[in-house]
Amino acid sequence: MPEMRIGVKVADDRGTVTIEIGSTESLASSFALNLDQLTKLIRLLGQARSRMVEGKPKEPLDGKTVETVFDPPWYVQVASIDGSLLAFDHPSYGPLAYAIPRADIARIVHTLTEHLALPAEQPDKPS
Structure with a gap:
């Protein structure tokens, strides 16, 4: 599988995000998503990741650095x-x-x- 490059740029008005995906050997494809579309893509990618790790041993989080969110609803x-x-x-x-x-x-x-x-x-x- 060739190396991939992925770029993400949020619009100045923060209303859309442009995502570029392509191999390092060819032109990238780009597409724009609004917040709902981006959220759906994140959910679908999460579901795909979940299937990929299914059956693999769960590693403990003790001592690992994880993304911390301060004061979420x-x-x-x-x-x-x-x-x-x-x-x-x-x-x-x-x-x-x-x-x-x-x-x-x-x-x-x-x-x-x-x-x-x-x-x-x-x-x-x-x-």
Whole structure:
């Protein structure tokens, strides 16, 4: 498979994005998308990625650098899976939701309770 080059440029009015895709050996194709179309493309790419990693072992996140979103809109509710549903609006990927089993909720509550026992600080951004 030839090397690919991909470029993304948001319009000055932030109403559209132009995406260029092509091999390093040929001319690139470009197309413009509005926000709804871009969100749909991100969702479809996420679904494709999900199929590609299906069956592969899940790697722990401990010690890894992950993209941090500060203060997104969020929602939590008891889920029908004997757990909870946590949803938030990620600025890069749109609305995301996680069904979290009861045992994991207990671990999260324990960790957050320990956090609340610490002296309150007012950092500008998460570390």
